[in-house]
Amino acid sequence: MKKYLLTMFFALAVTDIFSQIHTDQNGLKTTVINNIQANEAQARRYEVATIGYNSHHWQFGGVIVIELFQHSFQTGYEKYILENGHGQGANSGSAVLKLVESDGIGHNAKVTLGTPYDLGTNYSDKANMGLPVYVDVRFYTNYKVKITYLQNRVETVNDQNQIKINTSPIGVNIDDFIPVVRPSKDLVTIGNLKIKGNGLNYIEEGTLGIGTTDTKGYKLAVAGNVIAESVKVKLQGAWPDYVFTPSYKVPTLQETEKHIKDKGHLPGIPSASEVKANGVDLGDMNAKLLQKIEELTLHLIEKNKQLQEQKLLNNNQEDRLRKLEMTINKK
Template sequence: MRNCNIKLFVLSLLVVGISYAQEVHTHSNGASIANESNATSGWSVTSAGSISSVQDEVVDGNFSMKVSATSAGWAVASYSFNAEIGEVYNISIYAKKASTKTPGFFLWEGFSDFVSQSVASTSWTLYTFSVTASDTSAIIKVYTGNTYPAAVGDAVYIDSVSIQKASSDTQAPTAPSLTSTGQTATTVDLSWSGATDNVGVAQYKVYRDGVLMETLGNVTSYQMTGLTASTTYSFAVRALDAAGNQSTASNLSVTTDSSADTQAPTAPSLLSGSHTDTTIDLSWSGATDNVGVTGYKIYKDGVLEASPGNVGTYQVIGLSANTAYDFIVTALDGAGNESANSNQISVTTDASTSGGSVSVWNESGGTANYNGNVAIGTTMVPSGYQLAVEGHIRTREIRVDQDVWPDYVFLDDYELMSLAEIKTYIDKNGHLPNIPSAKEVEANGLDLGEMNKLLLEKIEELTLHIIKLKEEVNTLKTKN
């Protein structure tokens, strides 16, 4: 938006060898159209009137100008500028009446073909004049009313006053080439190049979804702010020359990043089910998340027991008979945020049914089975496990039963983290989201089935990112 007091633009009067209009500066502050000040410099008013800068009535920007009658007589505001005799000037002014009297643009001086116009509406209206200078000093005038004398309180608002010499330049610039150099959840960085003009490119207009957002000087980049995460926007840029000729629009669509998820799930509610001398069945419910719960962690006696994925039940095995165990559960989301602990429950396994004198070996149909724990190369089997091997295992095949497999990645409601979010997570945690850290694996190990599930989950997520990037590349090729 152009910020200026009453937004008065004055043409460049002397351009050697070139005749075209140029909005040089805001006369009220003598700086630039991007520099708005609360002042009325450059304007004068008769003794029966006053002139002030106001904020409650504007066309655009922050300020407009109000001319008011303060006593009987003619209340007239005037603005003069140097003109070239015989030259045609295009003058435009927004105005609206502010009293019962009918204000207007009357008795301008220094023009041979000026025609008065009354301001009859209480809504902002654009008034335009194409006049020929008959004197080197030209004066535009704004009256608070069309009858004499003025009544105290007669008033008129004016805004966006533009004075331009008629242009001989009718050739528009070529269209710029628009690209995006990056985006976040709330911003998009735009860059353009390639616009040329027979006289010279002076400005650029930047549009978002068809709405003019900014008029810039002769620059080639702009950051669009205040955007919504995960939203596709259509951007366009037009080049302008000093005569006001506009190029065709260049167009670009950009989707903002999804917002970083830092909100942890709510804590689940933990219950115990049936149990034997070596197993305990756990179940939980109630965990919610602003994006979605993706998994759980189960802790036994303060140590991570398992990370079973997005399920609601789990059987803890390999326990000792007639022993009390404490359990808690936490919920995880796709960004790796972990909930507070669930309620803690304490469960005691059943007493052993085998008896001290009964062999732990059983034989049936030529198959021997062992109902105790087995330690190979070590003297201890950790709690929760039935086989411990200190050394290497070699076999042709191991089959792992899995209740959850990561096909959920391809479901419509799966929240795929953006690459920017993944990078932020890695920078913060040092590992991929929903993947145990090296410290966790070193301390607790990792289930073979869970490891393969998590690896496939990341492969499927990577596949989706590659497909998305391919689609964006094809879109860019089509536009170029």
């Protein structure tokens, strides 16, 4: 009896330990992998799972969630979504791996996909494939890995809709790497999008379109009206003060008149058709307009000199006439 009770106790203990590693909630399964770690400063790679899928047909549970929990000297958490279904890795393209969440300050691990290989079996004349899944760890850190899946868990992958999970994987040395920190998932909402914070809010890379998805390579594209209390444009090119340098050749009024008659617009200023097709660069246009204002200012200064000279000439002539009249009147 005592021996029987000990056997039952041992069996229940093993079952309890096993159940803590694997859970199954109405077909949604999770497995927590034993501790994986870097070899001090040496980065290591662990094959945590292998997925069996068919190379063409619909997949059952093509989405797998992989979570990385750092439990060493810093806080760190990463959540990956692996999509490997019809149209993504199965019958076309490759499996898609996305980092969708990243928290904490210590990020020293990442999920990596291996190269798919033929399992040597098939379903409806289409080959079944295997896809290795790795977790890479670096710089003295330890990680727990949690995998959530719908596939059938097996010890040997040889068919579709299967997954083999290595609960105690053996690491191999790899070159050091730069961990992925920023999520790669698109942010999509049909409600209001609000970014609020007391610190610096910015879009570090890429482009921003408002009312349009085609930014045409510009950092900001707006399809519609924009209102602002102040707009500051900082040019990287030269500001048109060069017009006032002695070496600058100011177009004559005759040259400008001829260009207007021939082209229908000022020299150096885009035509209406060009503006309609290509838009207007505010900084560049302000510089061009200032250039024309400065050229016009030089023309006005020159005309003013001519007027002053003409005025002086007229005054001299008036003095001569007045003196001549006085001489005639004396006679």
